Amino acid sequence: MIAFTSFPAQFTQSSYDQTRHHPDTEDDLMELDVFEDFATQGPKLTCPGESLTSAQAYMRGHGTYVDNEEVVASVAGTIERVNKLVTVRAIRSRYNPEVGDLVVGRITEVQPRRWKVDANSRQDAVLMLSSVNLPGGVQRRKLESDELQMRGFFEEGDLLVAEVQAFFSDGAMSLHTRSLKYGKLRNGQLVAVPPILVRRLKSHFLTLPCGVDLILGLNGYIWVSKHVKENEQEGEEGFDAEAVYSNVNDDIDDSTRSAISRVTHIIRVLTSHFVPLTDSLLLEAYEWTVEHESSTKDLLHQDFGDALVASITAGQ
Template identity: 80%
Template structure:
């Protein structure tokens, strides 16, 4: 592998045991080791160069969170004054009762009455989008949903991909022209749902009954087809280990419409290979 041609921030695939570069010219990072003055990959994944530091990010690994990350998770347990959340990490994340929006929208101390109503906000099996705000001493993530952008997820379906494929974007809330919204969790959980109109309502006095409702809205037939098509696109791109970005989704969807490919043929036929080849050639 000619690491000198690899620009800072660019990625290339490698496999365990492959020689990456000379230890004299570069420093070894995570996912590498030095043998006979050569830097060698210790895991299968993507090679990344930052100036003179070379690392290999494993293709299949648990999600390593950073403060400020957007994650999609599933409630696994309701505990006193907190929820445990499966966020595809090494251990469950924690969402404290003090870190959620309560009816009225006023930031106040959480009372015993709020604790008794915790299952009216989130219960086992609920999906939510949240932000990583801190870490506990044992390394567990502490989440919060204090913005109306975050909270319970409805009207869609969950798609799981390797976390390494989800790149850090300017915004992880993506609205596609086909009437489908995407929430790209950096933990590899992606929520695909029907487009929701932005609410003009402020943080104060928000409609808690709507925000924490377990009832899905009515989703029409064309929107259901669009959600299914976008979900299939994500799965095909993940199977081909293609990094996921907003522009890539749009190109793939437009290609599907132009070729008049249905969802079943995309998953079962050779159209997946053709789609990946077409959009990667364009890029």
């Protein structure tokens, strides 16, 4: 015997809209809306243990784990989503290098034909003797006499700017300083910030109107120093090795020292508010402090720092 079941006599579009979704999928749809809002509003901060989305709708990535069919953050950081993959980029983490990155580092050890460099990564970087500029400015084989004079080029504690050249089999990065824009750093101050706050720019060598040079290392080390005019830097051939590898700072006048201190404090204020550092943002922040005729000490006050950050981020 065959039984026939009739549909309800009245069926409107509104009733269809109310019943077309299964109750179990409502939460997933809400999560989709949340991530759509997140994509339009920009990165969102999260903390460990915070539930992000459904594990059935999304795949877990780095910085997350699955608990009770939910993707949960395991570190404090910014939520990032690529299609169905959800990851959390940690705020406090070691630098993850890539070939071609500009980094600022400190010499930690002198070894045969190489230097070990602290570049804020998971392990020390390596600067080979064959990867630096030697007196004469010509590319030549490194001799035994060059190896005996290694401490005359770099020694423990020296700061330098270099470029990531390659990686060794154990994952350590290999650096090089084969250009005069790289090499030993002098006449300035080092500022350490979370690497996540240093954005990739067209050039990481900046010059501010106050006579201060900035080197934004992608590893989170920033060098703030006295401005050096381009005509003071000699050509590649026959460069002055004593000047390039000198450990003696130049004379710095009081106004330049004050400007270096001001820029250093601006960077610290911006990083304390988790503001990403770019060339335009740093220039705008410096101009704002000059416009308000503030002193370096004013940047140490919480209220003044909050006003600075609120002003330069208002238009973003």
